[in-house]
Amino acid sequence: QKEVEQDPGPLSVPEGAIVSLNCTYSNSAFQYFMWYRQYSRKGPELLMYTYSSGNKEDGRFTAQVDKSSKYISLFIRDSQPSDSATYLCAMSVFGGATNKLIFGTGTLLAVQP
Amino acid sequence: EAQVTQNPRYLITVTGKKLTVTCSQNMNHEYMSWYRQDPGLGLRQIYYSMNVEVTDKGDVPEGYKVSRKEKRNFPLILESPSPNQTSLYFCASMRLRGQGELLFFGPGTRLTVL
Numbered sequence: 001q002k003e004v005e006q007d008p009g010p011l012s013v014p015e016g017a018i019v020s021l022n023c024t025y026s027n028s029a030f031q032y033f034m035w036y037r038q039y040s041r042k043g044p045e046l047l048m049y050t051y052s053s054g055n056k057e058d059g060r061f062t063a064q065v066d067k068s069s070k071y072i073s074l075f076i077r078d079s080q081p082s083d084s085a086t087y088l089c090a091m092s093v094f095g096g097a098t099n100k101l102i103f104g105t106g107t108l109l110a111v112q113p
Numbered sequence: 114e115a116q117v118t119q120n121p122r123y124l125i126t127v128t129g130k131k132l133t134v135t136c137s138q139n140m141n142h143e144y145m146s147w148y149r150q151d152p153g154l155g156l157r158q159i160y161y162s163m164n165v166e167v168t169d170k171g172d173v174p175e176g177y178k179v180s181r182k183e184k185r186n187f188p189l190i191l192e193s194p195s196p197n198q199t200s201l202y203f204c205a206s207m208r209l210r211g212q213g214e215l216l217f218f219g220p221g222t223r224l225t226v227l
Contacts, residue, residue: 006155034215034216042220043203043218043219043221044156044203046215046216046217049215088155088156090216094209101146101216103148103155105154106155106156
């Protein structure tokens with residue numbers, strides 16, 4: 001079993017739709033949870049990050065972490081064609097005996113105008 | 114501007130010809146790392162470095178070498194490239210001071226080994 005599982009998609013939605021992207025993980029030691037957006041032929045860029053369980057909102061984006069279920073989500077409201085990209089979840093733990101940062105395989109999102 | 118730079122951006126080479134991909138960051142980050150990205154496999158870590166002169170293997174280190182002689186630079190060396198090393202490579206850096214480990218990526222190097 002992979003430490004981080006992410007549905008690769010592709011996910012196609014109409015403009016204006018609410019998008020839900022998800023990852024599950026198996027290592028309860030992870031402390032930081034991140035979402036990266038990667039446009040074609042570009043490097044991943046950090047979109048949002050959270051520490052511990054709960055929600056974090058930034059404009060149209062909401063990141064949600066449920067550590068008890070080992071499940072993280074990224075919601076995109078009022079999706080736009082410019083949101084079309086691959087979204088990668090990542091999680092990390094640093095310090096002590098464990099230093100690890102792991103990525104999901106990415107979900108390809110297409111927002112149709 | 115805070116950034117991670119990589120060179121070259123594109124490289125086509127032949128099997129067995131040694132090459133180096135350079136990586137440099139101007140954010141004084143302790144942590145640097147190399148990833149390769151392949152379709153269906155996502156980002157896989159090759160090597161990482163927690164600080165100067167401290168390097169460690171990631172998930173797919175075979176066929177690669179790294180060095181960290183200076184804080185800002187972390188070159189990736191392929192001593193004898195093979196076609197299975199054809200991939201998109203990313204360098205990344207991160208601050209390690211308990212304020213959230215946020216990884217910043219370079220623009221990528223697309224390597225083709227013939």
